[in-house]
Amino acid sequence: MLSLDGNAIVRAQQGENSTEFVLVREPHHVEFFRKLTVQMSRWPDTTEPTKAAIERWLTATAE
Numbered sequence: 001m002l003s004l005d006g007n008a009i010v011r012a013q014q015g016e017n018s019t020e021f022v023l024v025r026e027p028h029h030v031e032f033f034r035k036l037t038v039q040m041s042r043w044p045d046t047t048e049p050t051k052a053a054i055e056r057w058l059t060a061t062a063e
Helices: 031-042 048-060
Strands: 008-014 019-025
Touching: 031 048
Parallel strands: none
Antiparallel strands: 008 019
């Protein structure tokens, strides 16, 4: 999940014996996430609202 202000990504996964959480603060500083969002915007199954959100995030966090 991307926070509404775009400054955090949270991921959770339920395993058989544990639950894992990952929090990334300021993901716009991580080149991997910027490249991933560009790739996601090109995937044929990415919806138009998601593509628009990706574009807003990339524009708002441009350095």
